[in-house]
Amino acid sequence: MTDDTHTQDGAPEPERRVVAGWHGRYYEDFAVGDVYKHPFGRTVTETDNVWFTNVTMNLNPMHFNEAYAAGTEFGERLVDGTFVIALAVGMSVIDVSVNATANLGYDRVRHHAPVYHGDTIFAESEVLEKRESDSRDHVGIVTTELRAYNQDETKVLSLERTPMVLKRAYADPSAAQPPGWPEGIGTQPEDS
Template identity: 55%
Template sequence: MVRRINEVGEGRYREEYGRYYEDFEVGDVYEHRPKRTITQDDNVRFTLLTMNNHPLHFDDTYGEDTEFGECLVNSTLTLSVVTGMSVSDVSYKTVANLGWDDVRLTNPVFHGDTLSAESEVLGKRESESRPDDGIVTVETRGYKQTDEQVIEFERSMLIPKRDTDE
């Protein structure tokens, strides 16, 4: 994560996070921290908040009778947490999130799993319609504590150029 400390007054400092368009290089990989353990409470609240009423996410008895033997973490919670983990490294300065592509759920996530994530810069180009910005595409991968990959997706963002944001 690019972290700058700016003096904003005499003896007064402010942290600045994120990357400008020029800071991204194709092929770079950013390891996101901190990790995040998903609790049963996280899963039940998120599932019900988003109106997903599938019992596999909140009914332990139902979960015990499935091939998994327990409840699964809602896959959109996994997507949300892993995306959120990447914000400080890849999208903190973003003007607009342009979309997710090719979301793949590669292994189940259960209550108590601890997620980590990384993003690889796949491409970057200047915006044709917004000369002060560029478009950056990353592939983000999430893993649980066993090093099993649980999710991967591509995300494109509109990122400001350094000289125009200061």
């Protein structure tokens, strides 16, 4: 019979516990003027651009016709601007809207410079304003400016984004049931 509280080399078995990961920001966590530099850059590939252009039926040959694009002022295909928007917004979700119940709008969208295959995009969000919801007690409304840059520090995109974000008291986050997990899935505290 073996002692289950020790490892093979006789050292005590470490205590096992369920520890909370990042649950995202709740309405109370936002402060006007805060800037969140979103983790991880993302290199845009030719496949990203061609796939997204075809899926969205964007028929501008600048995105999928190399011969056409070579004859333009850019000399090569450009990445579809709506892909750049989707990518930057997606990068911001971890910091801005993991706990959003809805996105109310995207305003002041500006493409500052073209994005090419092989560019690596980085994004950050600055909190511009926040306010209580007039019609829903469980959320607040947060407006951020989302800015995206390429590897050469050139700003390629900016936009304002306004999600409704849950208040912490209504979210009831826990280590055993983080956002998006159904109750009882995976390791539970009683399994420790």
